Amino acid sequence: MASIYKRGGVWYLSYRAGGRRVRKSIGNSKKLAILAQKEVEVRLAKKKLGWEEVRDPTFLEFKEEYLGYRKGNVQPTTYVRYKQNTRHFVDFLNGRGSPSSKLSQISFQLIEEYKQERRKAVKHSTVNVELKVLRALYNFAIQCKCARENPVSKVDFFRGVEKKPRFLQKEEIENLLSNSNGLYPVLYTFLKTGLRKSELINLRWEDIDFERKYIRVESKEDWRTKTGNTREIPITDDLIGVLNKLSKTSDYVFLNSKGRKYGFHLTERVKRLARSIGISDMTVHALRHTFISHLVMNGVDLVSVKELAGHSDIKTTMRYAHLAPGHLRKSIDKLPY
Incomplete structure (x- = not known):
């Protein structure tokens, strides 16, 4: 009182x-x-009573505040996706003639209407990603006392069959490497370390400890790892031999034909190479899947795989558990009675 x-x-x-x-x-x-x-x-x-007064900005106003927060906490490519996804919802509001809708005026029924409209234009999985962004935006709004509840939390996401990670078989790996057309060091490093694309193109010579035979993946002033965590990946003598043959005219390990750090066009270059030799559904990320999948298939425990891959959650690693069908049997066989 x-x-x-x-x-x-x-x-x-x-x-x-x-x-x-x-x-x-x-x-x-x-x-x-x-x-x-x-x-x-x-x-x-x-x-x-939990009725604390909150600000009630328009979605358009708070979107900018939220994107400003995300920009300092995620990778540039992730930020671009957040920006695009929120833009889709703004377009939806504009189409309904309500561009100035306040956060409190957006109901779960409106979110459901948006979901149903978007499904006509994009895949269900894409709609789910957009809904996750909206849900995260509202969670942030609640933390900032700009909203009392999250309307997205009441909306059912589309259910889909989980797609198994695409990885290369041993014969495909041999075919890819023998026809690498100057990309051999890049492809071989992907396959031997499981690095993410951004991790590989931002790899510097100072990150490689040739004496201890480790690659260190850590954030820099101008670049941040996906999870923000640092990890070390052991490297083989074969990979060390490949890396030692590269030019050291730059701080970065991998350079394109113009002597500059690789950009995101590396994805298209790898795809074109794969198509030219008959390897379908090939992406740069499939090389990471290949590294992880073959570790699991050769009996490496999932916790170790998680650490090598840099997964922040074991649930991500569990997507590969089906490749080791005997892992549950081996666990049971270890019982002492």
Whole structure:
């Protein structure tokens, strides 16, 4: 509760908030002090009941605030995806003639309508990604006291069959490497380390410890790892031999034909190479899948695979568990009775 008192001709308001006593000078009007007391008591009661007042910006306004927050915490490519996904929802609001909708005015029914409209244009999995972005935006809005509830949490996502990771068979690996057309060091490093594309193109000579035979993956001032974590990957003598043959004219290990750090066009170059030799559904990320899949198929335990791959959650690694059909049997066989 709040109370008022007079001292030296001035009225004061006193109340407790956050475990401490707050005192404020109101002035020489008792009437004004009583009004301030009632207002504070209402505000404290609302907070106690979980009715704390929140800002209620428009979606368009808060979208910019949210993107500003995400920009400093994710990879540039991830930020671009967040920007695109929120833009789709803004376009949807514009199409309905309600571009200035406030966060509180967006209901789960409206989100469901958006879901149904988007499914006509893109795959279900893409719609799910867009819904996840909206859900994250609202969770952030709740933390910022700009929303009281998350309408996206009441919407059912599309269910789909989980797609198994595409990886190369041994014969495909041999075919790819023997026809690598100058990409051999890049492809071989992918296959021997399981690096993500951004990790490989940002790899520097200082990250390779030739003496200890390790590659260190860690964030830099101008680049951040996907999870923000640092990990070390052991490397073989064969890979060391390949790396030692590369030019050291730059801080970066892998350079394109112009002597510059590889860009994201590396994806298309690898795809073209794979298509030219008859390897279908081939992406740069499939090389990472290949590294992980063959580790699992050759009996490496999933916890070790998780560490080598740099997965932040074992659930991601479990996507490959089906490749080791005997792993549950081996676990049971270890019982001492």
